[in-house]
Amino acid sequence: WRSFLPLAVLFVLSLAIASPRYAMAQCATENLARTGFASASSTYPSGGYGAARVNDGNRSTALGGPTSWANARETATTPALPATVQVALAASAPVDRVFVYTSAGYEIRDYNLDYFNGAQWIAIAQVRGNTQTIRAHPIAPTSMSRVRVVGLSGPNHQTVHVRVNELEICRAVAATTILQGFVVHFGPGDPIQNVRVDLGGGLVAFTDTN
16 A cells, blocks of 8 residues: 555645646745735625735635625725726835736736826736636736736636736845956056046946955
8 A cells, every 4th residue: 555655645636736726826026015015996795705816925716705895896986897906015126026916716817907107007917818726927027016906707607707916026136247357557656546447338437446
């Protein structure tokens, strides 16, 4: 029986990995959403749903209020959709990637992903026909203060509700440029101050006494 133990262990592990309750971390850098404030245009009033679910650090894609936000039903005066959930960052910061987690089996089908630059909302992505539980949205490093998901439609079997389980807003890593140059004017007896250094690429620097 011992020969079957490794296969059994692998089988259990594969179930755990495949389960929506074991979604892997996505941000390779700081997840700015964790220190932000989440709010929504409406929230389903029962079952534990809440805007705060989208930045609580729980990456589960399981269906239900304990793990996600969902919009409220329509009323006589307010349509159910579009519905918005957003995270206001603690401070404006450079971002290079946003991950949207939704509910397995009830994936948000159509949505817009936008960021706020301090003056206006700007599109990151417009997604239509989505069937994935986790969507990655890379962006050139850009300073932003808020990120929102505007839900336009839920899945075909429940179009009037959109669900977002988690938002990860990844801080962009500051780019570091290393310039390699050479001294083009330096000889015996020359002072160290005001030595001309060619850094390449048309860049020139002069040394000081420090």
